[in-house]
Amino acid sequence: MKAMIFSAGLGTRFKPWTDKHPKALAIVNGKSLLQRNIEYLQHYGIEDVVVNVHHFADQIESALKANRGWGSNITISDERTQLLETGGGLLHAKPLLEHSGPFVILNVDVLTDLDLSGLLNFHEQHHSLISFAVTNRETARNFLFDDSGQLCGWVNNATGEKRISLSREHYIPKAYSCVAVIEPDFFHVIRQHGKFSLTDTYLDLARDHLILGYDHSGDKLVDVGKPESVVRAEQLFT
Numbered sequence: 001m002k003a004m005i006f007s008a009g010l011g012t013r014f015k016p017w018t019d020k021h022p023k024a025l026a027i028v029n030g031k032s033l034l035q036r037n038i039e040y041l042q043h044y045g046i047e048d049v050v051v052n053v054h055h056f057a058d059q060i061e062s063a064l065k066a067n068r069g070w071g072s073n074i075t076i077s078d079e080r081t082q083l084l085e086t087g088g089g090l091l092h093a094k095p096l097l098e099h100s101g102p103f104v105i106l107n108v109d110v111l112t113d114l115d116l117s118g119l120l121n122f123h124e125q126h127h128s129l130i131s132f133a134v135t136n137r138e139t140a141r142n143f144l145f146d147d148s149g150q151l152c153g154w155v156n157n158a159t160g161e162k163r164i165s166l167s168r169e170h171y172i173p174k175a176y177s178c179v180a181v182i183e184p185d186f187f188h189v190i191r192q193h194g195k196f197s198l199t200d201t202y203l204d205l206a207r208d209h210l211i212l213g214y215d216h217s218g219d220k221l222v223d224v225g226k227p228e229s230v231v232r233a234e235q236l237f238t
Contacts, residue, residue: 001120003046003104004093005037006086008054008079011109013225022056024108025063026224028233033108033224034060036237038070044116046104050096052077052089087196091187098184107178111237112221114179122214123181129189129205132180134213135221142173143202143213151211154203165206174213177221 011023024034031039038049049072053060057080064074077093084092090105097103102123104116114133123131134143144153146168153164153171189209192201202211222233 001046001103002048002050002097002100003041003106004050004052004077004090004097005034005041005106005108006052006089007034007060007108008052008057008083008089009109010055010083014109014227017227018055020056022053022060023224024051024060025056026109026230028111028224028230029238032063033111034063035067035070036111037106037108038072038074040112041104041106041116042070042072044120046116047072048075048100049073050075050077050093052079052093054079054083082195084195086198087190087192087201088194090198091190091193094187098187100184102181102183105180105182109224110178110221111224111233112177112179112216112219113237114177114216114219114221116179118216119179119214120181122212126210126212128183128212129186129209130180130182130202130211131214132202132211133177133216134174135177135215135217135219137175137217137221139175143176144171144173145213146171149212149215151202151206151213153206154199163203165203174215177216178223 007024011018014023025032075096140158141156146152152166152168155162220236224233
């Protein structure tokens, strides 16, 4: 099995570090976010990893080379000429992922102790196109699910904006953990091109394909989006 770690972002919320470095190389208790996520995947036997790069791409490549991928086989998906966001970045990496069966995606700036084997078993059992990890934590935006766990929509809690893909009498809001398992058929049905977010793709595909949420509430999870979140991350991840 392969995985892709999204590492190309500008990290604008993580200044001043990202004025001179990629967020992927920010340190939590002596290890970079990138190293921690590579080692997280190794724990579940995933050692073939695609890493996309844009912001200070050379620094990421140098770190991977100097540390021999921290023990994993790393392939670079190069976005130096244009930052493509999560959806565009995944589509750009299609040649590196489409022939390997189901694959995992995760964001480099999210740390979690989610039992990935549980998510993988859930995905296999339900034969979904996409299964992604969610929790009950409070966030500015939520995905909306029905009672069976099927993705139905999205809501911006600050503005009240809603985007509904499947109409239901009521919806269950969940927060996306930025970890997902995706079938390679995804690349045959995706309709977006260029620069776009995976949120758009999830909502588009949910109309005709089974996309499920896997609730892992109670697990450790930190979005290391701002410098002050490093303190919380260092408390939870030694």
